[in-house]
Amino acid sequence: MDLIKHVRYFVVVAEERHFGRAAARLGMAQPSLSQRIQRLEREFGIRLFDRTSRGADLTEGGRLLLAEARPLLAQADALAGAAARVRSGAAGLLRAAVPPELGSAVVAALVGGFRESTPGVRLELRELGAEAQLAELAAGTLDAGVLRHPVNVAGLDLGEVMCRPLGAVVPDDGGAADGPLALAALAGCDLVLFPRRSGPALHDEILATCRRHGFEPGTVIAGRDPAFVAGMVLSGTAVAFASRDREVPPGAVWRELAGAPLWERLSAAWLRSRRDDPAVGLFGAVVERALAEYGGMVPVAQTVVPNRSGAPVPRLGFTV
Template identity: 40%
Template sequence: MSKDFSLQQLRLFVAVAEELHFRRAAERVHLSQPPLTRQVRALEDSLGVTLLERTSRRVNLTPAGVVFLEEARRVLSTVDQARRAAVRAETGQLGSIIVGFIESAALDLLPQVLPRFRDQFTDLDLELREMHTSEQCRQLHERRIDVGILRPPVDEAGLEVTVLHANPLVAVLPEDHPLASGPVALADLAGEAFVMYSRRLGEGIYSAILQSCLAVGFTPRVRHEATSTPMLMSLVAAREGVALVPEQFAFTRRIGVRFAPVDDAAAMSSVAIAWRTGDSQPAYQALCSIARQVAGKLKQPMFGAGST
């Protein structure tokens, strides 16, 4: 009856089979010849077959040895691959990561972050899902996403949140609005009706706009709440109100509206990265580090009269 054999015995047999010489094989594996010979004989005993024909002058593989050498190489290669995979998984180099992100991050942050992240984690399966901040928080807690790129403030219970940078807010005005040539002072919008992002979906941007307006002495009169950026832009184009949005949206052309820089330092909204407390992985840390580096170098868009 065959017995179990060890990976070490396989490695020693492969060395002898490739060298066809016990002394050279022993030198190759940094082992003296007698224990090498004993281990190869033990392997043959465990298999119940002869793998090597030995004479005083040479060593040859038997037909069984030829077949077993091929399989032994395959087994050792698989074991080495498994070892490397385990190490990569431990260091975050292998596996999967699901990242939620807000719409504005796709306009400036992600195009610069993702190539650098993929260069570092070539074997990591990365999945991206666009969603509002509130949905990201819910899916983080439900373990449906691993990392979120969102806008604070958020309920940080159970989450580790790191602010990446702050975005200036820009005014979105109907194209024939008297202030459309910009820049505008935030206080100049005090008498306007506002189109705001839905507070239910985007507490962060809603709060940033509200606090910015309060800082210059007025509460925005909200006529409509929009559930998406296209809806918000359409309502402004239809002269249903003005809006404030993160500066990234000024990179995109929108029919019927003009973007104007806001000449108030208080008009800001932060972007952050978050994951579950105690669930930090090397890949999460690397993504955060790259995002912070990129965020620190982002430049504001250039506004000119008549820009759309």
């Protein structure tokens, strides 16, 4: 028995004090309504109405239950409304993650943009590497994420893949060298790169691209903390790769790489089973806007030039 529905029938009969008028109000036949009230009386074990020639009068037990029935229906309606808001993406909780070094302006724009788009949905945002995000997406402890490519995207839906070229952070030579810097010119330097375990495919692609362009790092130093990376670069023995908007310390400079051999690619991602979740879709749209407006990124398709080798390929990551 659908208790809420039967209680709703009971309240309408109590308000109308007549089975015929209550049946008309509910859009059902009177015998069917009478059967439902009788079933409710059997369920509760009490008589709710005294049937008279004039209609239906509440019994003492019916009056006591009516006082409880109205708040119950109000709560049921509120629950249904909350469920509808969650289904529409207007309420709820979205658990999401972004990769390290995304940039403070992008993160702020993402959080603020999502809050403005869906004020009823609380965004629970964490910083996680690609492998950790993939594991939590699969485990169901994460609803959506922002991934750096290349990663294994099997079972995932992706938002627009956005990209921007990477440059080199090197010691400041006082402007002795101007113009784009060839990767081969870094030969003999150590390279500070994020730990491989946080993004094996991306890590390997970066090193493969360096080698193809004549840069074989003396040592690959695992490091992600900005202060550590800056210290290694300022020591004069190491370089790092970063986007143009990355803050560099005094004594270091950002240099464009000749031929743009290295590209950073990011996109929102979520399990395909969540593709119809409105909050997830809104998250993807907000990520795209934040990356474009505050990260200086463009859709990967805009960087593809016909018959040009070296066009960014989202699933292959860094290519030449």
